[in-house]
Amino acid sequence: xxxELSGVSKIYNQGxxxxxxxxxxxxxxxxxxxxxxxxxPSGSGKxxxxxxxxxxxxxxxxxxxxxxRQLARLPDRFLTxxxxxxxxFIFQRFNILPELTVLENITLPLLPLGVPPKxxxxxxxxxxxxxxxxxxxxxxxxxxxxxxxxxxxxxxxxINNQPIILADEPTAHLDTGLSRxxxxxxxxxxxxxxxIVIASHDPLVFEHPAxxxxxxxxxxxxxxx
Amino acid sequence: MAxxxxxxxxxxxxxxxxxxxxxxxxxxxxxxxxxxxxxxxxSFQMVTQALSDKAKQVLTHTPEITLQKMSxxxxxxxxxxxxxxxxxxxxxxxxxxxxWGYYFDEVRLANSTVMGMAVDEMPEGNRLDAALAKGAMPxxxxxxxxxxxxxxxKALDLAGRTTFSxxxxxxxxxxxxxxxxxxRDTDILTNDLIVMNLADARDLFSIPAGLVTDLCVYVANxxxxxxxxxxxxxxxxxxxxxxxxxxxxxxxxxxxxRSGFGSICLLSALAAFVILAWDKASGLSPEERREIAILKVxxxxxxxxxxxxxxxxxxxxxxxxxxGMTAAYIHVVYxxxxxxxxxxxxxxVLRPDLHLLPRMAVGDILLIFAFTVIPYLxxxxxxxxxxxTVPADSALGx
Ligand SMILES: Nc1ncnc2c1ncn2[C@@H]1O[C@H](COP(=O)(O)OP(=O)(O)OP(=O)(O)O)[C@@H](O)[C@H]1O
Ligand SMILES: [Mg+2]
Numbered sequence: 352x353x354x355e356l357s358g359v360s361k362i363y364n365q366g367x368x369x370x371x372x373x374x375x376x377x378x379x380x381x382x383x384x385x386x387x388x389x390x391x392p393s394g395s396g397k398x399x400x401x402x403x404x405x406x407x408x409x410x411x412x413x414x415x416x417x418x419x420r421q422l423a424r425l426p427d428r429f430l431t432x433x434x435x436x437x438x439x440f441i442f443q444r445f446n447i448l449p450e451l452t453v454l455e456n457i458t459l460p461l462l463p464l465g466v467p468p469k470x471x472x473x474x475x476x477x478x479x480x481x482x483x484x485x486x487x488x489x490x491x492x493x494x495x496x497x498x499x500x501x502x503x504x505x506x507x508x509x510i511n512n513q514p515i516i517l518a519d520e521p522t523a524h525l526d527t528g529l530s531r532x533x534x535x536x537x538x539x540x541x542x543x544x545x546x547i548v549i550a551s552h553d554p555l556v557f558e559h560p561a562x563x564x565x566x567x568x569x570x571x572x573x574x575x576x
Numbered sequence: 577m578a579x580x581x582x583x584x585x586x587x588x589x590x591x592x593x594x595x596x597x598x599x600x601x602x603x604x605x606x607x608x609x610x611x612x613x614x615x616x617x618x619s620f621q622m623v624t625q626a627l628s629d630k631a632k633q634v635l636t637h638t639p640e641i642t643l644q645k646m647s648x649x650x651x652x653x654x655x656x657x658x659x660x661x662x663x664x665x666x667x668x669x670x671x672x673x674x675x676w677g678y679y680f681d682e683v684r685l686a687n688s689t690v691m692g693m694a695v696d697e698m699p700e701g702n703r704l705d706a707a708l709a710k711g712a713m714p715x716x717x718x719x720x721x722x723x724x725x726x727x728x729x730k731a732l733d734l735a736g737r738t739t740f741s742x743x744x745x746x747x748x749x750x751x752x753x754x755x756x757x758x759x760r761d762t763d764i765l766t767n768d769l770i771v772m773n774l775a776d777a778r779d780l781f782s783i784p785a786g787l788v789t790d791l792c793v794y795v796a797n798x799x800x801x802x803x804x805x806x807x808x809x810x811x812x813x814x815x816x817x818x819x820x821x822x823x824x825x826x827x828x829x830x831x832x833x834r835s836g837f838g839s840i841c842l843l844s845a846l847a848a849f850v851i852l853a854w855d856k857a858s859g860l861s862p863e864e865r866r867e868i869a870i871l872k873v874x875x876x877x878x879x880x881x882x883x884x885x886x887x888x889x890x891x892x893x894x895x896x897x898x899x900g901m902t903a904a905y906i907h908v909v910y911x912x913x914x915x916x917x918x919x920x921x922x923x924x925v926l927r928p929d930l931h932l933l934p935r936m937a938v939g940d941i942l943l944i945f946a947f948t949v950i951p952y953l954x955x956x957x958x959x960x961x962x963x964x965t966v967p968a969d970s971a972l973g974x
Binding site: 398402405407409431432435440442446448450451455459460461462463464465466467488507510511569 | 580581582583585586587588590591594597615764847867869870871873874875876877880967968971
């Protein structure tokens with residue numbers, strides 16, 4: 352089991368006046384090669400759940416094992432080390448650094464891994480070719496189209512060949528055409544064996560045939576209709 | 577593992593370089609201000625270093641005690657006969673008469689210092705022989721022979737001569753022939769100096785027999801200078817007694833170089849902090865926060881992000897050091913410290929065409945480094961710890 356959560360809760364700012372209970376008692380397992388959609392209204396806790404799966408922070412209580420590693424036991428530094436081997440992130444608005452070139456953006460996760468420049472370029476070129484944006488490699492990322500940006504973001508999530516791909520509201524700022532294209536690429540990745548979790552309340556996503564399972568979250572709990 | 581750690585540092589350095597390049601306008605302005613601070617600091621240090629070297633030189637040629645007769649607050653000729661009164665003071669090695677004065681040279685439009693010395697009476701080590709580039713000091717019988725400093729040689733060379741004449745007070749001419757030259761190393765002391773024997777100087781300035789300008793006292797044991805000076809004062813109450821340590825102290829006050837250097841150091845450290853304050857006071861900009869959050873969520877550790885800031889600062893301050901110090905060297909050696917000229921001119925011991933040979937010791941470079949680069953590094957990298965407070969999850973949407 353690649354993702355295994357049981358009784359997971361997350362409380363932000365615990366013990367302080369601005370304490371927020373974002374997740375309560377979440378049980379969730381995702382097998383390798385599955386594509387799961389987390390759905391739910393705004394503020395329900397989707398991003399928080401994604402952050403725990405993505406090894407950004409451990410749960411306040413409960414057990415979370417990602418790629419066979421118990422998060423609660425890991426100090427911050429090892430969370431980071433585990434994250435970069437395991438998780439590829441695709442963000443809402445893609446979080447591309449606009450001043451860097453497309454190539455530089457894609458290879459950002461490889462720098463702290465000590466991958467030498469030549470190999471970085473080589474790996475990025477392969478992905479650029481796969482997504483048909485080779486001609487944009489040296490463009491500042493701020494100057495390319497939305498569709499190209501989306502492919503750059505996906506390429507960046509794949510650069511270290513991580514087994515798990517997480518996407519937070521990836522289609523929130525895309526038109527229908529680009530949203531469909533996004534899901535088509537996700538399908539390809541799933542077929543290539545990636546495990547994918549997407550947080551979205553876009554029907555184009557959760558009604559997509561490639562989605563194996565939709566998990567609905569309400570007020571930080573899994574909602575069983 | 578070590579290999580990949582090196583690769584990682586290289587990658588981070590690479591990222592720091594491209595980050596500097598992306599913000600090249602800001603980087604360049606910080607670099608320029610920083611280089612200017614180091615330029616001033618290094619110039620100042622080189623000049624004071626060269627000056628204190630010169631001062632040391634001057635002092636080695638100064639007699640241990642100089643006696644001058646004062647009357648109504650002015651110096652006047654001192655009777656040679658005073659020598660006999662000093663005979664009873666224990667510890668005095670030798671008392672040597674000296675006649676000197678200034679001579680305004682209408683050709684050079686500058687003052688020369690004319691010095692009549694009884695070289696044969698002076699102790700071996702104090703005869704200025706070591707300062708000679710060629711020739712010999714004029715002996716007591718060598719009438720009309722002079723040893724001259726560089727500015728006078730230069731003027732004579734231009735005219736293609738080795739002889740010249742000076743006016744006596746009654747406007748009659750007294751001829752001289754150059755028999756020796758001082759070396760350029762002793763410029764501060766000898767640049768405009770004309771040395772002749774005592775009799776010639778007496779003749780040139782028309783000083784009556786039995787009188788001289790001052791008496792130079794050489795002592796047997798330098799530790800006794802103060803005691804002997806005190807005894808001389810008691811024996812000859814109307815005489816001003818100048819000791820070498822006193823003169824030394826005066827030089828130190830004139831240069832004030834230690835305190836001056838100290839305050840400039842502090843100022844530049846301050847300036848470095850100002851640059852930085854301007855750079856960082858606003859805290860992390862939204863763009864920076866966003867960049868940090870993205871890097872973190874992509875697997876960069878806080879220490880990696882700090883390393884980027886560190887390399888950026890090292891590159892900027894290293895370049896600034898290089899540029900600033902090179903410019904300072906050029907300024908001091910080839911432009912004769914033109915910027916400090918107005919300040920230097922106020923230091924009376926300096927001649928206008930003083931040739932400075934800056935000596936930059938490793939220690940000085942390290943000192944300047946310590947006072948500029950290290951505060952800058954500390955001040956740029958320490959606030960970068962704030963990047964640790966940027967949570968990675970702020971890169972997530974929602
Ligand atoms: N860093 C934080 N500090 C404090 N509270 C937070 C933090 N992040 C999220 N929350 C709160 O936790 C709850 C869940 O937020 P979360 O972002 O996970 O919801 P979401 O389902 O992703 O919402 P959206 O659809 O708007 O993205 C919300 O009440 C939110 O205000
Ligand atoms: Mg969200």
